[in-house]
Structure formats: C-alpha cells, structure tokens
Amino acid sequence: xxxxxxxxxxxxxxxxxxxxxxxxxxxxxxxxxxxxxxxxxxxxxxxxxxxxxxxxxxxxxxxxxxxxxxxxxxxxxxxxxxxxxxxxxxxxxxxxxxxxxxxxxxxxxxxxxxxxxxxxxxxxxxxxxxxxxxxxxxxxxxxxxxxxxxxxxxxxxxxxxxxxxxxxxxxxxxxxxxxxxxxxxxxxxxxxxxxxxxxxxxxxxxxxxxxxxxxxxxxxxxxxxxxxxxxxxxxxxxxxxxxxxxxxxxxxxxxxxxxxxxxxxxxxxxxxxxxxxxxxxxxxxxxxxxxxxxxxxxxxxx
Numbered sequence: 001x002x003x004x005x006x007x008x009x010x011x012x013x014x015x016x017x018x019x020x021x022x023x024x025x026x027x028x029x030x031x032x033x034x035x036x037x038x039x040x041x042x043x044x045x046x047x048x049x050x051x052x053x054x055x056x057x058x059x060x061x062x063x064x065x066x067x068x069x070x071x072x073x074x075x076x077x078x079x080x081x082x083x084x085x086x087x088x089x090x091x092x093x094x095x096x097x098x099x100x101x102x103x104x105x106x107x108x109x110x111x112x113x114x115x116x117x118x119x120x121x122x123x124x125x126x127x128x129x130x131x132x133x134x135x136x137x138x139x140x141x142x143x144x145x146x147x148x149x150x151x152x153x154x155x156x157x158x159x160x161x162x163x164x165x166x167x168x169x170x171x172x173x174x175x176x177x178x179x180x181x182x183x184x185x186x187x188x189x190x191x192x193x194x195x196x197x198x199x200x201x202x203x204x205x206x207x208x209x210x211x212x213x214x215x216x217x218x219x220x221x222x223x224x225x226x227x228x229x230x231x232x233x234x235x236x237x238x239x240x241x242x243x244x245x246x247x248x249x250x251x252x253x254x255x256x257x258x259x260x261x262x263x264x265x266x267x268x269x270x271x272x273x274x275x276x277x278x279x280x281x282x283x284x285x286x287x288x289x290x291x292x293x294x295x296x297x298x299x300x301x302x
Contacts, residue, residue: 037075039068043083047071050090055101055177056233058255063104070103101231102178109146111153111198114248117277118157120298124275125244126161129170138170139242141269143232144250145174148185148225149194152217154246155224156202166220173238175230186227188217232262240269248297249279263288270301 044064051057059067071086074096080086090096112118129138138158142151151174158165158172176182192213195203206215230236232250245266251259266276267290276291276299278284284291284299291299 035068037068037072037081037083039064039083043087044068046087047083050087050100051104054097054233055231056255056258057101057104057253058258059104067104071100074099074103098179102180105178105181107146107178107181108249109149111149111194112202113149113153113197114280114297116296117246117248117298118153120295121154121244121275121277122157122161126158130162136169138168139240140172141240141242141245142172142174143230143245143247143266145176145181145185145227146178147181147190148174148188148227149190150174150246150248151185151225151227152188152221155217155221156205158224159205159218159221160202166223170224172225173242174225174227175232176227177229177231179229182227182229185225188222189214190217191215233258236265236269241271242269242274243271244275244277245270246277248277249281251282252279259284260288263291267291267301272301274301275299276301 044067047067048059051059071083075081075083075086078086078089080089090100125138125140129135140151140154140158142154145151151172154172158170162168162170174182174185176185189209189211190206192215195206195215198206205218205221207218208214209216247262247266251262254262263276263284267288270276270291275294278297278299280297282297284293290302292302294300
C-alpha cells in the first residue's frame with residue numbers, strides 16, 4: 001500500500017493539475033476544409049486541460065493536428081458528431097478517460113535504446129548482485145514501459161549476468177498508462193526486425209512463433225516481469241524500495257512542477273545507492289537534493 005505521504009503527493013498533483021493546467025495560446029479556429037469534424041480552438045484547449053487534469057500530460061499547440069486525428073477515431077467509434085459532445089462525455093465517463101489517454105499517448109521505443117544505461121545497469125546492479133549473494137533481493141521499476149522493450153532488455157541483462165535468476169528474489173515492475181501497450185508487453189511478441197537493435201549475445205533470448213515474422217521473448221526472461229497499468233499521477237500501490245528506476249522519455253510530456261513532484265516521489269522509492277535512469281533529452285538540474293548526477297542521464301540516490 002502507498003504511504004500517506006504518497007497519497008498526499010498524489011492529491012497535490014491532482015490539485016495542481018486542476019489549478020494550473022497550461023493555457024494554450026489563443027489560436028484562430030482552423031479552417032476545417034475537408035475535416036470530418038469541426039475542431040475549434042475551444043475544443044482543443046478543453047482537451048489540453050483534460051489531458052493535464054487526468055494524466056499530467058502537457059500538450060503544446062503543435063499537437064493540435066495529432067489530437068484531432070487520434071480523437072476523431074473515438075468520435076467515430078462512439079457515434080458522436082462534435083468534439084464538444086465528446087468533451088462532455090469525457091468529463092462524465094471515467095471509463096472513457098483511459099481510451100482518451102491511450103489515444104493521445106505516443107509510444108516509441110526499442111530494445112537496448114540508449115545502450116549506455118544498460119551497460120551501467122549491468123556493471124553497477126547486475127554484476128554486484130551476482131557476486132554478493134548476501135544481498136538476496138533485487139527490484140527494478142520500468143516506469144512508462146510502453147510496449148515492453150525496456151523491461152525485457154533489463155530482464156535479459158539480469159538473465160545473462162545472474163545464474164538461475166528466475167529462482168532468485170529478482171523482480172521487475174513494468175508500468176504504463178496505456179493499457180494496449182501493457183497488453184503487448186505482457187505477450188512479449190515483437191516483429192522479427194526488432195532484433196536489429198539487439199546485441200548478438202542477447203539474441204538467444206528470442207524464439208520464433210507460429211506467426212509469420214514474429215518473435216517472442218524467452219519464457220524465463222518474461223517470468224521476471226510483472227506488467228501493470230499505472231497512471232503516474234495517481235497513488236502508487238507499492239512500497240519499494242527499488243534498486244533502479246527507469247523513467248526514460250516520459251517526463252518530456254510533463255511541465256516543470258509535475259516533473260519535480262515525480263522526481264521527489266521516485267527518489268523516495270529508490271534505496272540509498274540505487275539509480276534513476278532518464279531519457280537522453282531530459283534533465284533534472286536542481287530537481288531534488290536526494291539524487292546526484294553520476295553519468296549521462298544517470299542519477300544516484302544519495
């Protein structure tokens with residue numbers, strides 16, 4: 001269960017989202033031209049506010065066409081004629097909020113992305129654990145795991161370095177706000193060309209399936225991972241602590257106050273000496289005194 005501090009933090013985040021959702025610049029209503037649905041500036045700004053309120057996602061004006069394109073599919077599915085009707089439905093129907101977040105989320109990932117993180121993880125976490133069996137517990141969190149390439153990469157590194165790792169108290173938590181991505185990660189099936197980014201030493205952890213041009217991650221590797229749906233803005237239903245947290249290319253979607261709150265919460269969940277890995281385009285300069293920069297986009301819990 002989450003601590004009262006985490007519950008309070010989540011409540012503060014929700015309050016901040018309601019109070020300080022970023023206002024989009026006033027835009028003239030785009031000429032709808034051949035568009036199927038009228039999409040006014042008020043529609044866009046209303047959806048921007050809801051994205052921030054429900055998920056802390058700060059959508060810039062440059063995302064206007066993306067929002068229209070992806071949410072038009074929801075209007076068709078629901079048989080709605082206007083975005084204003086959809087906005088009202090979204091406010092009133094909690095189950096639709098998950099579809100809304102899934103639609104506007106962007107998922108781009110691959111195996112061994114930003115490979116220096118996995119080199120560091122192997123040297124600082126996996127290898128020391130394999131040599132020091134007096135430490136018999138290892139926990140890693142992949143926050144914003146998308147379709148599962150990141151947690152499966154972590155699991156492959158652990159499998160290669162730790163003998164009989166599936167029999168050890170080693171677990172990876174993989175979470176994402178997008179339920180479709182969580183389902184894909186759980187299946188562990190990927191296009192055959194995904195191997196292009198996998199070092200040869202790790203390609204043995206993939207098996208062919210009956211589906212054409214499809215591979216599945218080895219069962220022993222998959223057994224280390226628990227995939228869960230989680231909105232980072234909500235209360236986190238686990239205690240930790242974690243030896244490492246990967247939250248890469250996720251915080252670029254959040255504004256400064258939301259990012260600072262998340263860093264504070266991540267820091268609370270990392271054991272002293274553990275690590276936080278963030279994306280190559282992200283920076284935590286002055287974000288929290290409890291962590292210090294020790295490598296390129298790698299932070300250590302003090």
